[in-house]
Amino acid sequence: MRAAALGTALLTVLVPALSACGGDAAAGSGNATLKWTSSYFPTHWDPVVGGSGAQFRELALVYASLTRTDENGKAVPDLAKSWEYNVKGDRITFHLRPGLKFSDGEPVDGAAVKAAIDRAKKQQNSALFGDLTSIKSVDAEGLDAVIHLTQVDYQIPQLLGERVLQIASPKAAASPAELDQNPVGAGPFIVTQLIPGTKVLLKKNPDYWDAKNIHIDNVELTSAPDAATVVNGLQTGVYNFADIEPNQAQAAKKAGLEVFVQPGFNASNISLNINKAPFDDDKVVDAVRYAINRKEFVDKLTFGYGEVTDQPFPKGYVAYDPKSENDYSYDPAKSRKLLAEAGHKSGQIKLDLVIPAEDPQAEIVQSQLAAVGITVTIKIDKNWATPFFAKDLTFSLYGTTGRDSAAQTLTAHFGPNGPLNLSSPYEPSGFEAAIARVRQTPLGSPAYPQVLRAATRAGLRSKALIFTYSQPNLIAKSKSISGLPKNPAHIDWTGVTISGTR
Template identity: 80%
Template sequence: MSLRNSARLRGAIGIALVAALAAVLTACGSGGAATSGGATLKWASSSFPKHWDPVVSGSGAQFRELALSYAALTRTDDQGRAVPDLAQSWDYNSAGDQVTFHLRPGLKFSDGEPVDAAAVQAAIERAKKQQNSALFGDLTSIKSVTANGLDVVVALTQVDHQIPQLLGERVLQVASPKAAQDPAKLDQNPVGAGPFVLTQLIPGTKAVFKKNPDYWDAANIHIDSVELTSAPDASTVVSGLQTGVYNFADITPSQADAAKKAGLDVFVQPGFNASNISLNINKAPFDNDKVVDAVRAAINRQEFVDKLTFGYGSATDQPFPEGYIAYDPQSKNRYPYDPAKSRQLLAEAGYKPGDIKLDLVIPSADPAAEIVQSQLAAVGITVNIKVDKNWSTPFFAKDLTFSLYGTTGRDSALQTLTAHFGPNGPLNLSTPYEPAGFEDAVAKVRQTPLDAPDYPAVLQAATRVGLQSKALVFTYSSPNLFAKTKSISNLPGNPAHIDWTGVTISGR
């Protein structure tokens, strides 16, 4: 089957897995809170967005909440594949360095502006150029975008068959270009073409939406309104679900058992979450390979699982879950727990117990940090846990020596790899370092169509090279967990995404 027909028929087949009350900002529409009655989703969110401009919010966990307002060129199905959203199909040229997305006709944003190629072009260019964009690093393969009616022609800097996976709702939620003329206003008043339209926003506290009758798949959206609330103290979420304050909530593994005992449904969403220890090999003592290897050998991943995930997580030594298309079986347990070897390596590096003293800088109190502290103390490394609320500035400037990080993964497996291991990867604390051979392995993945028979092997080979990185030590993975009342039907099990398509709420 040709690339053109393959994309048109199947999309791109890819991977197989409270704050101070402020002034109320009212969006175009009814201008008030949702009225009583109807099917109302009452969602207590632990990641209530600080930013509603998708360019500023970036591809972090808040994309799930922003997806209430916004749609993207593609979305992700239950197998993790890119499938049509605003774009009904796409095709590559024969060289693989240009892809054309064909938009659905007759669509419009919630402010009445048309969803056309010019709007998508503006969204991509804004993501690449806006000063406070959190997405520019994800779009390095895009050289230019041309708008031709409903056809978005994306010219690439290189052959890259990952683009349909990339331009989904994590990276390219499309805002109305008219609304985006004032990015500051858009940041607190989302205007998209998604399944719902904002009617009220209390920044940091609550957002209210009504169903968007002009959404392209409105016939399969059975929720009339959404009340999104910033989750209160974790201890009150389950009782809030029991009393009807909420009917859907983000929960932690420690809350799951209580939710089940309360008669609630616990939705275990598959995902690509992975936690790691970040090392900066440009700074001592991690400029010594033996010290890096000593830290690798000192880490008992199972302890993180046992103490932090309450049976819902798993030990991981890769950024992907086992069984996922990008998971490399050959690299399983490459760095096993071996504290005796760790102590030996430190001695070979010229360090006696207590010689190495490290600040572990993290953004907030985290029990994972205490586990790291304890495990490294066992091999003679002293760790001082330092909480810095402004942690993100030195981390992304690559000024820290030692830190922790956790990701929710990406829809493009290659994007996950480059974010972790690439020379400019945001999660690579050792920039510009990268493992030997990584760039070549990445290029080969980009050059391989997603439906090619050898794609899994090529992708896993890139994972294998990336895992040679001395900058990260992976520890454990925990799925996304949600509790819901039984009035809400089952949700599609799309990896890392919350999809409200087909979901019903009974007991109106």
């Protein structure tokens, strides 16, 4: 959840002082230096633990994956130069590029892929094991990794990309706690200094498979200070790259900075637990659905950069289902009528909306539900994640950065064991069969878009989620940094240059 990431990352740091401790030296050397300050600075550098949320974008400085995502959102080669399925579709073989090595000198081969997948599935604190349920086992055969599946699943090339399988050196990963402090990967950069929660310095990896197209020599990544000071820091040169909120975009433009609009799979939702009263009554669930005015979220929170959505995908994405648009349009009169039919008088239903940090979304929900006679009390629990993922909460908010695999996004929200399904083990009728058809359909099949949208339609029958709005990722950067590839949700440094430093 973005709010959770902000709550974790917004530590009190003296960024100007930190930048003087090496940042100015790097910039003064004449090398191309990226000075990135981030509101979602990684809490972990072990990709098995920290490869979720938005932090995977920063871990991708260090770690490469089997595949990566292109500007169309499709899987293309990264560490793997190619792959193919068997005829049945329950086994896939990835062929790795020859001669690659991790920054500690260990080879990038089938054994490294097997170790990465096994660790993601078995390590006790793994955040990724739920994403890999289709994988039964992995055989290492030299530069080949042969992945045996529990079912026909053509989503694997999409799945094993930058977000879910960032591959660490097996030697370094033998001690996950040490890897968390001293990350070792085969990505475009190598960590030279790491201060947990505060700062990391990196240098270009000369052994990266595409090093010839990486034109940045050094990276200084710091945890963002108070949001109000970020634009000033960009103006004065303390930073030259920063993720920003929509309300900062205009100030950044006025300061002469470029605002890069990065496409994403972001979508915010209201999460209901239908296993608990009052949401065990379908009429109450529908009343809440009709009480929500999505446009108010867009108008008040996105400053022109967002749009309404009633799905876990933005409009235009292949998985977005036009047939499901406006199934529950804003209708407060109908909401009040449903509550009356369910036997509830105005003010009788009282709900605690539990969230991890202050969030203006919560106030909008509180106001909109008050208008139909539901009283909402906002409660902040810094340990919110524990009861949320244990499915102990009744009412909450969530925002997803999405997945490269649309099927994974759908199962995360609507599957019986989905981490974002607050009503587990509930799943909507027909969803299991619909998502199975998605997995069984090759990504290049002409039928794939329609099969995928049918699964979205089946998932949206869920009573556990009410989607509200989506918005892209916004980045403010110095004009000295060239344009970035518009790969959805990912930051790709391929071909990016920084002028005035060479």
